[in-house]
Amino acid sequence: DAGVIQSPRHEVTEMGQEVTLRCKPISGHDYLFWYRQTMMRGLELLIYFNNNVPIDDSGMPEDRFSAKMPNASFSTLKIQPSEPRDSAVYFCASSFQGSPPYEQYFGPGTRLTVT
Amino acid sequence: DAKTTQPPSMDCAEGRAANLPCNHSTISGNEYVYWYRQIHSQGPQYIIHGLKNNETNEMASLIITEDRKSSTLILPHATLRDTAVYYCIVRANRDDKIIFGKGTRLHILP
Numbered sequence: 001d002a003g004v005i006q007s008p009r010h011e012v013t014e015m016g017q018e019v020t021l022r023c024k025p026i027s028g029h030d031y032l033f034w035y036r037q038t039m040m041r042g043l044e045l046l047i048y049f050n051n052n053v054p055i056d057d058s059g060m061p062e063d064r065f066s067a068k069m070p071n072a073s074f075s076t077l078k079i080q081p082s083e084p085r086d087s088a089v090y091f092c093a094s095s096f097q098g099s100p101p102y103e104q105y106f107g108p109g110t111r112l113t114v115t
Numbered sequence: 116d117a118k119t120t121q122p123p124s125m126d127c128a129e130g131r132a133a134n135l136p137c138n139h140s141t142i143s144g145n146e147y148v149y150w151y152r153q154i155h156s157q158g159p160q161y162i163i164h165g166l167k168n169n170e171t172n173e174m175a176s177l178i179i180t181e182d183r184k185s186s187t188l189i190l191p192h193a194t195l196r197d198t199a200v201y202y203c204i205v206r207a208n209r210d211d212k213i214i215f216g217k218g219t220r221l222h223i224l225p
Contacts, residue, residue: 004158033213042215042216042217043153043159043202043215044215045212045213045214048212056212091158091159093158093159101149101161101164103149103161103164104159104161104213105161106157106158106159106160107158108157108158109156109157109158
């Protein structure tokens with residue numbers, strides 16, 4: 001398996017623009033997680049899905065952030081409008097909760113810079 | 116908030132055993148101890164987990180104290196590639212979330 005795939009790997013955009021980050025989880029995994037990592041705040045869970053349904057979005061910073069999972073093999077995280085404080089590395093992870101150890105497999109991340 | 120306490124950084128000589136401590140004094144009976152690591156510019160990677168018995172796999176060993184209030188991750192023969200941030204996490208095995216703390220930045224010295 002290719003692992004969790006994220007695109008783009010790097011994104012530079014101007015403040016006010018819409019940004020869409022993409023994730024393809026590992027085939028057969030039933031959970032998908034979106035994280036954000038900054039030096040100041042560390043690794044934060046934004047939202048996660050189970051069987052394509054959002055379960056907990058309490059970590060989403062504000063209404064400018066939205067996430068969708070239209071099918072089991074694809075998810076997006078959208079920021080509209082983007083702000084400089086959104087600059088971070090965004091990770092997608094997936095896991096299979098049917099049997100232990102319920103480990104999460106992380107993608108390589110998308111480094112977002114908002115100028 | 117993370118339920119664990121780890122030293123912010125540690126050094127270890129290459130080829131020696133790296134012992135990374137973690138305190139989790141409020142751990143509940145159904146909660147496991149998980150370890151992940153994050154090598155620079157990569158996503159976190161699962162290492163090992165345990166409930167109360169010591170565990171060993173191809174990457175590391177996990178020693179959990181009898182009262183389960185602390186644990187130690189052991190990398191038996193550290194290499195330069197083990198330089199990373201190591202996260203100790205407490206979670207119920209079927210709980211969905213992983214809450215990452217600040218972790219321990221491990222430097223392997225040549």
